[in-house]
Amino acid sequence: DIQLTQSPSFLSASVGDRVTITCRASQGISSYLAWYQQKPGKAPKLLIYAASTLQSGVPSRFSGSGSGTEFTLTISSLQPEDFATYYCQQLNSYPPTFGQGTKVEIK
Amino acid sequence: EVQLLESGGGLVQPGGSLRLSCAASGFTFSSYAMSWVRQAPGKGLEWVSAISGSGGSTYYADSVKGRFTISRDNSKNTLYLQMNSLRAEDTAVYYCAKDLGYCTGGVCYTYYFDYWGQGTLVTVSS
Numbered sequence: 001d002i003q004l005t006q007s008p009s010f011l012s013a014s015v016g017d018r019v020t021i022t023c024r025a026s027q028g029i030s031s032y033l034a035w036y037q038q039k040p041g042k043a044p045k046l047l048i049y050a051a052s053t054l055q056s057g058v059p060s061r062f063s064g065s066g067s068g069t070e071f072t073l074t075i076s077s078l079q080p081e082d083f084a085t086y087y088c089q090q091l092n093s094y095p096p097t098f099g100q101g102t103k104v105e106i107k
Numbered sequence: 108e109v110q111l112l113e114s115g116g117g118l119v120q121p122g123g124s125l126r127l128s129c130a131a132s133g134f135t136f137s138s139y140a141m142s143w144v145r146q147a148p149g150k151g152l153e154w155v156s157a158i159s160g161s162g163g164s165t166y167y168a169d170s171v172k173g174r175f176t177i178s179r180d181n182s183k184n185t186l187y188l189q190m191n192s193l194r195a196e197d198t199a200v201y202y203c204a205k206d207l208g209y210c211t212g213g214v215c216y217t218y219y220f221d222y223w224g225q226g227t228l229v230t231v232s233s
Binding site: 032034036038042043044045046049050055087089091094095096097098099100101 | 144151152153154166168169202207209211216217218219220221223224225226
């Protein structure tokens with residue numbers, strides 16, 4: 001199975017900060033990567049798919065980039081509602097797998 | 108509005124069985140693949156199983172193969188997960204998730220999940 005490693009695992013940031021989360025794949029996955037946001041007690045929400053395509057209704061402060069083995073999720077200006085855990089997920093190779101998550105907390 | 112509503116979770120002893128259901132509305136259910144994804148308490152996400160829109164193709168994670176069975180009833184807009192021989196490590200919140208149906212260059216890709224249910228907790232314990 002393809003392993004996805006997110007860094008950092010924990011991030012402390014302030015409202016208005018630019019935040020970047022990295023996801024590295026154990027082998028190349030082209031651009032078949034998604035990013036999800038999960039708040040406590042809630043289901044995950046799709047933010048980005050195909051590495052850089054913003055899901056409908058997701059604010060434009062979220063962006064994704066990368067291909068092959070290294071990907072990034074960037075939040076251009078962190079808002080109070082963005083404090084959550086973020087997961088990357090690959091679907092290039094069966095079975096689909098998720099990263100371990102990055103928790104973004106308020107500084 | 109797309110809605111996915113899981114039910115059927117609960118407390119079960121090791122070796123026992125449970126059947127989860129996911130009632131879907133707000134979209135043409137039979138046109139989309141569906142998956143189950145679980146999350147153990149305090150842990151990350153793990154894909155469990157998927158089924159094609161017609162129900163003719165099914166897929167399983169190695170950790171549940173031979174014990175879990177995914178199915179769907181397109182006349183009832185409902186997805187199921189039959190879980191047998193349950194183990195303590197199956198304890199998790201189970202989410203049903205709708206496939207995005209992403210197609211590009213004439214090829215369609217499964218496993219982008221654009222809608223999720225609220226989850227149902229399965230606890231395997233004696």
